[in-house]
Amino acid sequence: MKERLKVTHIEVEKLRPNPWNPNRMSDEMFHKLKEYVKREGMVEPIVVRPQADGFEILGGYHRWLICKELGYGSVPCVVVELDDRRARILSVNLNELKGQSLPHLLAELIHDLSKGVTLEDLETQLPYSTAELKDSLELLKLPDGLDAWLEEEAERQERERPVILSFVVEDAEPIEKALEEASRKHATSLTRGRALVEIARAYLEGGDAK
Structure with a gap:
Protein backbone atom coordinates (compact mmCIF):
# COMPACT_ATOMS: atom_id res chain seq x y z
CA MET A 1 0.00 0.00 0.00
CA LYS A 2 1.31 3.43 -0.93
CA GLU A 3 2.37 5.69 1.93
CA ARG A 4 -0.18 8.42 2.59
CA LEU A 5 1.06 11.79 1.43
CA LYS A 6 1.26 14.51 4.03
CA VAL A 7 0.56 18.18 3.49
CA THR A 8 3.16 20.52 4.94
CA HIS A 9 3.54 24.29 4.78
CA ILE A 10 6.67 25.55 3.03
CA GLU A 11 7.86 29.14 2.69
CA VAL A 12 6.91 30.63 -0.67
CA GLU A 13 10.45 31.85 -1.31
CA LYS A 14 11.82 28.32 -0.98
CA LEU A 15 9.80 27.14 -3.99
CA ARG A 16 10.86 27.57 -7.60
CA PRO A 17 9.25 26.60 -10.93
CA ASN A 18 10.55 23.69 -12.97
CA PRO A 19 12.12 24.54 -16.37
CA TRP A 20 10.02 22.16 -18.49
CA ASN A 21 6.45 23.10 -17.49
CA PRO A 22 4.33 23.17 -20.72
CA ASN A 23 1.21 24.48 -18.97
CA ARG A 24 0.12 28.00 -19.88
CA MET A 25 -2.79 30.07 -18.60
CA SER A 26 -4.49 33.05 -20.21
CA ASP A 27 -4.49 36.39 -18.41
CA GLU A 28 -8.26 36.13 -17.98
CA MET A 29 -8.07 32.66 -16.39
CA PHE A 30 -5.13 33.73 -14.21
CA HIS A 31 -7.21 36.65 -12.93
CA LYS A 32 -10.14 34.33 -12.17
CA LEU A 33 -7.86 31.92 -10.32
CA LYS A 34 -6.38 34.81 -8.35
CA GLU A 35 -9.84 36.02 -7.32
CA TYR A 36 -10.72 32.46 -6.31
CA VAL A 37 -7.63 32.16 -4.11
CA LYS A 38 -8.49 35.52 -2.55
CA ARG A 39 -11.96 34.25 -1.64
CA GLU A 40 -11.29 30.65 -0.69
CA GLY A 41 -7.59 30.52 0.14
CA MET A 42 -5.26 27.70 -0.89
CA VAL A 43 -7.60 24.70 -0.83
CA GLU A 44 -5.35 22.56 -3.04
CA PRO A 45 -1.71 21.89 -2.10
CA ILE A 46 1.21 22.46 -4.45
CA VAL A 47 3.19 19.35 -5.42
CA VAL A 48 6.96 19.77 -5.04
CA ARG A 49 10.17 17.77 -4.82
CA PRO A 50 13.24 18.62 -2.73
CA GLN A 51 16.24 20.22 -4.43
CA ALA A 52 19.59 21.44 -3.15
CA ASP A 53 18.41 25.05 -3.23
CA GLY A 54 14.85 24.51 -2.00
CA PHE A 55 11.87 22.81 -3.62
CA GLU A 56 10.92 22.44 -7.28
CA ILE A 57 7.25 22.82 -8.25
CA LEU A 58 5.79 19.86 -10.16
CA GLY A 59 2.15 20.91 -9.97
CA GLY A 60 0.58 24.22 -8.98
CA TYR A 61 2.90 26.80 -10.55
CA HIS A 62 0.18 29.38 -11.21
CA ARG A 63 -1.22 29.06 -7.68
CA TRP A 64 2.29 29.56 -6.29
CA LEU A 65 2.72 32.66 -8.47
CA ILE A 66 -0.59 34.03 -7.22
CA CYS A 67 0.36 33.37 -3.61
CA LYS A 68 3.58 35.33 -4.14
CA GLU A 69 1.58 38.25 -5.54
CA LEU A 70 -0.86 38.09 -2.64
CA GLY A 71 1.93 38.14 -0.09
CA TYR A 72 1.61 34.61 1.30
CA GLY A 73 4.45 33.65 3.62
CA SER A 74 3.98 29.92 3.13
CA VAL A 75 1.75 27.57 1.14
CA PRO A 76 0.48 24.00 1.67
CA CYS A 77 2.60 21.49 -0.23
CA VAL A 78 2.87 17.77 -0.85
CA VAL A 79 6.53 16.73 -1.03
CA VAL A 80 7.49 13.81 -3.29
CA GLU A 81 10.89 12.19 -3.85
CA LEU A 82 11.28 11.65 -7.60
CA ASP A 83 14.09 11.50 -10.14
CA ASP A 84 14.02 13.82 -13.18
CA ARG A 85 12.13 11.43 -15.46
CA ARG A 86 9.42 10.54 -12.96
CA ALA A 87 9.13 14.21 -11.97
CA ARG A 88 8.44 15.17 -15.59
CA ILE A 89 5.90 12.38 -15.99
CA LEU A 90 4.10 13.43 -12.82
CA SER A 91 4.08 17.07 -13.94
CA VAL A 92 2.42 16.18 -17.26
CA ASN A 93 -0.13 13.92 -15.57
CA LEU A 94 -1.05 16.58 -13.02
CA ASN A 95 -1.78 18.98 -15.88
CA GLU A 96 -3.55 16.59 -18.25
CA LEU A 97 -5.40 13.92 -16.26
CA LYS A 98 -8.58 15.82 -15.59
CA GLY A 99 -12.20 15.06 -16.30
CA GLN A 100 -14.50 17.03 -18.57
CA SER A 101 -17.89 18.41 -17.58
CA LEU A 102 -20.91 16.99 -19.38
CA GLU A 160 -12.69 8.66 -33.78
CA ARG A 161 -10.28 11.58 -33.81
CA PRO A 162 -7.49 11.09 -36.39
CA VAL A 163 -4.08 9.80 -35.35
CA ILE A 164 -1.10 11.48 -37.00
CA LEU A 165 2.04 9.38 -37.53
CA SER A 166 5.41 10.83 -38.50
CA PHE A 167 8.33 9.07 -40.21
CA VAL A 168 11.88 9.98 -41.14
CA VAL A 169 12.38 10.68 -44.86
CA GLU A 170 14.33 7.49 -45.62
CA ASP A 171 11.43 5.37 -44.32
CA ALA A 172 8.83 7.03 -46.56
CA GLU A 173 9.47 4.94 -49.71
CA PRO A 174 8.92 1.44 -48.23
CA ILE A 175 5.88 2.72 -46.34
CA GLU A 176 4.39 4.15 -49.54
CA LYS A 177 5.01 0.85 -51.37
CA ALA A 178 3.40 -1.15 -48.57
CA LEU A 179 0.31 1.08 -48.61
CA GLU A 180 0.00 0.78 -52.40
CA GLU A 181 0.40 -3.02 -52.25
CA ALA A 182 -2.21 -3.39 -49.51
CA SER A 183 -4.64 -1.22 -51.48
CA ARG A 184 -3.95 -3.13 -54.74
CA LYS A 185 -4.63 -6.54 -53.15
CA HIS A 186 -7.87 -5.41 -51.56
CA ALA A 187 -11.13 -6.03 -53.42
CA THR A 188 -12.28 -2.45 -52.97
CA SER A 189 -10.39 0.82 -53.08
CA LEU A 190 -8.78 1.73 -49.76
CA THR A 191 -7.86 5.06 -48.28
CA ARG A 192 -4.27 5.33 -47.10
CA GLY A 193 -5.44 5.21 -43.50
CA ARG A 194 -7.51 2.08 -44.15
CA ALA A 195 -4.60 0.46 -45.98
CA LEU A 196 -2.39 1.05 -42.94
CA VAL A 197 -5.02 -0.61 -40.75
CA GLU A 198 -5.07 -3.66 -43.06
CA ILE A 199 -1.27 -3.92 -42.93
CA ALA A 200 -1.29 -3.73 -39.14
CA ARG A 201 -4.06 -6.33 -38.90
CA ALA A 202 -2.24 -8.69 -41.28
CA TYR A 203 0.95 -8.32 -39.25
CA LEU A 204 -0.86 -9.17 -36.02
CA GLU A 205 -2.50 -12.18 -37.66
CA GLY A 206 0.83 -13.34 -39.10
CA GLY A 207 -0.24 -13.14 -42.75
CA ASP A 208 -0.19 -10.82 -45.75
CA ALA A 209 -2.42 -7.78 -46.19
CA LYS A 210 -5.48 -8.86 -48.15
Missing part, protein backbone atom coordinates in the same frame (compact mmCIF):
# COMPACT_ATOMS: atom_id res chain seq x y z
CA PRO A 103 -22.56 20.05 -20.99
CA HIS A 104 -26.13 19.37 -19.87
CA LEU A 105 -25.21 18.50 -16.28
CA LEU A 106 -23.01 21.60 -16.12
CA ALA A 107 -25.90 23.69 -17.45
CA GLU A 108 -28.19 22.35 -14.71
CA LEU A 109 -25.57 23.15 -12.08
CA ILE A 110 -25.09 26.68 -13.43
CA HIS A 111 -28.88 27.13 -13.45
CA ASP A 112 -29.04 26.18 -9.76
CA LEU A 113 -26.14 28.48 -8.90
CA SER A 114 -27.67 31.40 -10.80
CA LYS A 115 -30.80 31.51 -8.65
CA GLY A 116 -30.92 34.80 -6.78
CA VAL A 117 -27.81 36.24 -8.45
CA THR A 118 -27.01 37.78 -11.81
CA LEU A 119 -24.83 36.02 -14.35
CA GLU A 120 -22.38 38.90 -13.98
CA ASP A 121 -22.07 38.06 -10.27
CA LEU A 122 -21.72 34.37 -11.04
CA GLU A 123 -18.97 35.14 -13.55
CA THR A 124 -16.79 36.41 -10.71
CA GLN A 125 -17.12 33.05 -8.93
CA LEU A 126 -16.74 30.60 -11.81
CA PRO A 127 -14.14 30.15 -14.59
CA TYR A 128 -16.64 31.22 -17.27
CA SER A 129 -17.53 34.52 -18.90
CA THR A 130 -21.10 35.83 -18.82
CA ALA A 131 -21.45 34.87 -22.50
CA GLU A 132 -20.29 31.30 -21.76
CA LEU A 133 -22.76 31.05 -18.88
CA LYS A 134 -25.59 32.19 -21.16
CA ASP A 135 -24.57 29.67 -23.83
CA SER A 136 -24.55 26.90 -21.24
CA LEU A 137 -28.02 27.79 -19.98
CA GLU A 138 -29.31 27.70 -23.56
CA LEU A 139 -28.77 23.92 -23.49
CA LEU A 140 -31.65 23.62 -21.05
CA LYS A 141 -33.99 24.90 -23.77
CA LEU A 142 -33.16 22.08 -26.18
CA PRO A 143 -35.80 19.40 -26.92
CA ASP A 144 -35.67 16.29 -24.74
CA GLY A 145 -33.02 13.87 -25.93
CA LEU A 146 -31.15 16.34 -28.13
CA ASP A 147 -28.65 17.24 -25.42
CA ALA A 148 -27.89 13.53 -24.85
CA TRP A 149 -27.34 13.09 -28.59
CA LEU A 150 -24.94 16.04 -28.64
CA GLU A 151 -22.96 14.55 -25.75
CA GLU A 152 -22.83 11.14 -27.48
CA GLU A 153 -21.73 12.79 -30.71
CA ALA A 154 -18.95 14.66 -28.90
CA GLU A 155 -17.79 11.39 -27.31
CA ARG A 156 -17.90 9.63 -30.71
CA GLN A 157 -15.80 12.34 -32.33
CA GLU A 158 -13.29 12.04 -29.48
CA ARG A 159 -13.05 8.27 -30.03
Whole structure:
Protein backbone atom coordinates (compact mmCIF):
# COMPACT_ATOMS: atom_id res chain seq x y z
CA MET A 1 0.00 0.00 0.00
CA LYS A 2 1.31 3.43 -0.93
CA GLU A 3 2.37 5.69 1.93
CA ARG A 4 -0.18 8.42 2.59
CA LEU A 5 1.06 11.79 1.43
CA LYS A 6 1.26 14.51 4.03
CA VAL A 7 0.56 18.18 3.49
CA THR A 8 3.16 20.52 4.94
CA HIS A 9 3.54 24.29 4.78
CA ILE A 10 6.67 25.55 3.03
CA GLU A 11 7.86 29.14 2.69
CA VAL A 12 6.91 30.63 -0.67
CA GLU A 13 10.45 31.85 -1.31
CA LYS A 14 11.82 28.32 -0.98
CA LEU A 15 9.80 27.14 -3.99
CA ARG A 16 10.86 27.57 -7.60
CA PRO A 17 9.25 26.60 -10.93
CA ASN A 18 10.55 23.69 -12.97
CA PRO A 19 12.12 24.54 -16.37
CA TRP A 20 10.02 22.16 -18.49
CA ASN A 21 6.45 23.10 -17.49
CA PRO A 22 4.33 23.17 -20.72
CA ASN A 23 1.21 24.48 -18.97
CA ARG A 24 0.12 28.00 -19.88
CA MET A 25 -2.79 30.07 -18.60
CA SER A 26 -4.49 33.05 -20.21
CA ASP A 27 -4.49 36.39 -18.41
CA GLU A 28 -8.26 36.13 -17.98
CA MET A 29 -8.07 32.66 -16.39
CA PHE A 30 -5.13 33.73 -14.21
CA HIS A 31 -7.21 36.65 -12.93
CA LYS A 32 -10.14 34.33 -12.17
CA LEU A 33 -7.86 31.92 -10.32
CA LYS A 34 -6.38 34.81 -8.35
CA GLU A 35 -9.84 36.02 -7.32
CA TYR A 36 -10.72 32.46 -6.31
CA VAL A 37 -7.63 32.16 -4.11
CA LYS A 38 -8.49 35.52 -2.55
CA ARG A 39 -11.96 34.25 -1.64
CA GLU A 40 -11.29 30.65 -0.69
CA GLY A 41 -7.59 30.52 0.14
CA MET A 42 -5.26 27.70 -0.89
CA VAL A 43 -7.60 24.70 -0.83
CA GLU A 44 -5.35 22.56 -3.04
CA PRO A 45 -1.71 21.89 -2.10
CA ILE A 46 1.21 22.46 -4.45
CA VAL A 47 3.19 19.35 -5.42
CA VAL A 48 6.96 19.77 -5.04
CA ARG A 49 10.17 17.77 -4.82
CA PRO A 50 13.24 18.62 -2.73
CA GLN A 51 16.24 20.22 -4.43
CA ALA A 52 19.59 21.44 -3.15
CA ASP A 53 18.41 25.05 -3.23
CA GLY A 54 14.85 24.51 -2.00
CA PHE A 55 11.87 22.81 -3.62
CA GLU A 56 10.92 22.44 -7.28
CA ILE A 57 7.25 22.82 -8.25
CA LEU A 58 5.79 19.86 -10.16
CA GLY A 59 2.15 20.91 -9.97
CA GLY A 60 0.58 24.22 -8.98
CA TYR A 61 2.90 26.80 -10.55
CA HIS A 62 0.18 29.38 -11.21
CA ARG A 63 -1.22 29.06 -7.68
CA TRP A 64 2.29 29.56 -6.29
CA LEU A 65 2.72 32.66 -8.47
CA ILE A 66 -0.59 34.03 -7.22
CA CYS A 67 0.36 33.37 -3.61
CA LYS A 68 3.58 35.33 -4.14
CA GLU A 69 1.58 38.25 -5.54
CA LEU A 70 -0.86 38.09 -2.64
CA GLY A 71 1.93 38.14 -0.09
CA TYR A 72 1.61 34.61 1.30
CA GLY A 73 4.45 33.65 3.62
CA SER A 74 3.98 29.92 3.13
CA VAL A 75 1.75 27.57 1.14
CA PRO A 76 0.48 24.00 1.67
CA CYS A 77 2.60 21.49 -0.23
CA VAL A 78 2.87 17.77 -0.85
CA VAL A 79 6.53 16.73 -1.03
CA VAL A 80 7.49 13.81 -3.29
CA GLU A 81 10.89 12.19 -3.85
CA LEU A 82 11.28 11.65 -7.60
CA ASP A 83 14.09 11.50 -10.14
CA ASP A 84 14.02 13.82 -13.18
CA ARG A 85 12.13 11.43 -15.46
CA ARG A 86 9.42 10.54 -12.96
CA ALA A 87 9.13 14.21 -11.97
CA ARG A 88 8.44 15.17 -15.59
CA ILE A 89 5.90 12.38 -15.99
CA LEU A 90 4.10 13.43 -12.82
CA SER A 91 4.08 17.07 -13.94
CA VAL A 92 2.42 16.18 -17.26
CA ASN A 93 -0.13 13.92 -15.57
CA LEU A 94 -1.05 16.58 -13.02
CA ASN A 95 -1.78 18.98 -15.88
CA GLU A 96 -3.55 16.59 -18.25
CA LEU A 97 -5.40 13.92 -16.26
CA LYS A 98 -8.58 15.82 -15.59
CA GLY A 99 -12.20 15.06 -16.30
CA GLN A 100 -14.50 17.03 -18.57
CA SER A 101 -17.89 18.41 -17.58
CA LEU A 102 -20.91 16.99 -19.38
CA PRO A 103 -22.56 20.05 -20.99
CA HIS A 104 -26.13 19.37 -19.87
CA LEU A 105 -25.21 18.50 -16.28
CA LEU A 106 -23.01 21.60 -16.12
CA ALA A 107 -25.90 23.69 -17.45
CA GLU A 108 -28.19 22.35 -14.71
CA LEU A 109 -25.57 23.15 -12.08
CA ILE A 110 -25.09 26.68 -13.43
CA HIS A 111 -28.88 27.13 -13.45
CA ASP A 112 -29.04 26.18 -9.76
CA LEU A 113 -26.14 28.48 -8.90
CA SER A 114 -27.67 31.40 -10.80
CA LYS A 115 -30.80 31.51 -8.65
CA GLY A 116 -30.92 34.80 -6.78
CA VAL A 117 -27.81 36.24 -8.45
CA THR A 118 -27.01 37.78 -11.81
CA LEU A 119 -24.83 36.02 -14.35
CA GLU A 120 -22.38 38.90 -13.98
CA ASP A 121 -22.07 38.06 -10.27
CA LEU A 122 -21.72 34.37 -11.04
CA GLU A 123 -18.97 35.14 -13.55
CA THR A 124 -16.79 36.41 -10.71
CA GLN A 125 -17.12 33.05 -8.93
CA LEU A 126 -16.74 30.60 -11.81
CA PRO A 127 -14.14 30.15 -14.59
CA TYR A 128 -16.64 31.22 -17.27
CA SER A 129 -17.53 34.52 -18.90
CA THR A 130 -21.10 35.83 -18.82
CA ALA A 131 -21.45 34.87 -22.50
CA GLU A 132 -20.29 31.30 -21.76
CA LEU A 133 -22.76 31.05 -18.88
CA LYS A 134 -25.59 32.19 -21.16
CA ASP A 135 -24.57 29.67 -23.83
CA SER A 136 -24.55 26.90 -21.24
CA LEU A 137 -28.02 27.79 -19.98
CA GLU A 138 -29.31 27.70 -23.56
CA LEU A 139 -28.77 23.92 -23.49
CA LEU A 140 -31.65 23.62 -21.05
CA LYS A 141 -33.99 24.90 -23.77
CA LEU A 142 -33.16 22.08 -26.18
CA PRO A 143 -35.80 19.40 -26.92
CA ASP A 144 -35.67 16.29 -24.74
CA GLY A 145 -33.02 13.87 -25.93
CA LEU A 146 -31.15 16.34 -28.13
CA ASP A 147 -28.65 17.24 -25.42
CA ALA A 148 -27.89 13.53 -24.85
CA TRP A 149 -27.34 13.09 -28.59
CA LEU A 150 -24.94 16.04 -28.64
CA GLU A 151 -22.96 14.55 -25.75
CA GLU A 152 -22.83 11.14 -27.48
CA GLU A 153 -21.73 12.79 -30.71
CA ALA A 154 -18.95 14.66 -28.90
CA GLU A 155 -17.79 11.39 -27.31
CA ARG A 156 -17.90 9.63 -30.71
CA GLN A 157 -15.80 12.34 -32.33
CA GLU A 158 -13.29 12.04 -29.48
CA ARG A 159 -13.05 8.27 -30.03
CA GLU A 160 -12.69 8.66 -33.78
CA ARG A 161 -10.28 11.58 -33.81
CA PRO A 162 -7.49 11.09 -36.39
CA VAL A 163 -4.08 9.80 -35.35
CA ILE A 164 -1.10 11.48 -37.00
CA LEU A 165 2.04 9.38 -37.53
CA SER A 166 5.41 10.83 -38.50
CA PHE A 167 8.33 9.07 -40.21
CA VAL A 168 11.88 9.98 -41.14
CA VAL A 169 12.38 10.68 -44.86
CA GLU A 170 14.33 7.49 -45.62
CA ASP A 171 11.43 5.37 -44.32
CA ALA A 172 8.83 7.03 -46.56
CA GLU A 173 9.47 4.94 -49.71
CA PRO A 174 8.92 1.44 -48.23
CA ILE A 175 5.88 2.72 -46.34
CA GLU A 176 4.39 4.15 -49.54
CA LYS A 177 5.01 0.85 -51.37
CA ALA A 178 3.40 -1.15 -48.57
CA LEU A 179 0.31 1.08 -48.61
CA GLU A 180 0.00 0.78 -52.40
CA GLU A 181 0.40 -3.02 -52.25
CA ALA A 182 -2.21 -3.39 -49.51
CA SER A 183 -4.64 -1.22 -51.48
CA ARG A 184 -3.95 -3.13 -54.74
CA LYS A 185 -4.63 -6.54 -53.15
CA HIS A 186 -7.87 -5.41 -51.56
CA ALA A 187 -11.13 -6.03 -53.42
CA THR A 188 -12.28 -2.45 -52.97
CA SER A 189 -10.39 0.82 -53.08
CA LEU A 190 -8.78 1.73 -49.76
CA THR A 191 -7.86 5.06 -48.28
CA ARG A 192 -4.27 5.33 -47.10
CA GLY A 193 -5.44 5.21 -43.50
CA ARG A 194 -7.51 2.08 -44.15
CA ALA A 195 -4.60 0.46 -45.98
CA LEU A 196 -2.39 1.05 -42.94
CA VAL A 197 -5.02 -0.61 -40.75
CA GLU A 198 -5.07 -3.66 -43.06
CA ILE A 199 -1.27 -3.92 -42.93
CA ALA A 200 -1.29 -3.73 -39.14
CA ARG A 201 -4.06 -6.33 -38.90
CA ALA A 202 -2.24 -8.69 -41.28
CA TYR A 203 0.95 -8.32 -39.25
CA LEU A 204 -0.86 -9.17 -36.02
CA GLU A 205 -2.50 -12.18 -37.66
CA GLY A 206 0.83 -13.34 -39.10
CA GLY A 207 -0.24 -13.14 -42.75
CA ASP A 208 -0.19 -10.82 -45.75
CA ALA A 209 -2.42 -7.78 -46.19
CA LYS A 210 -5.48 -8.86 -48.15
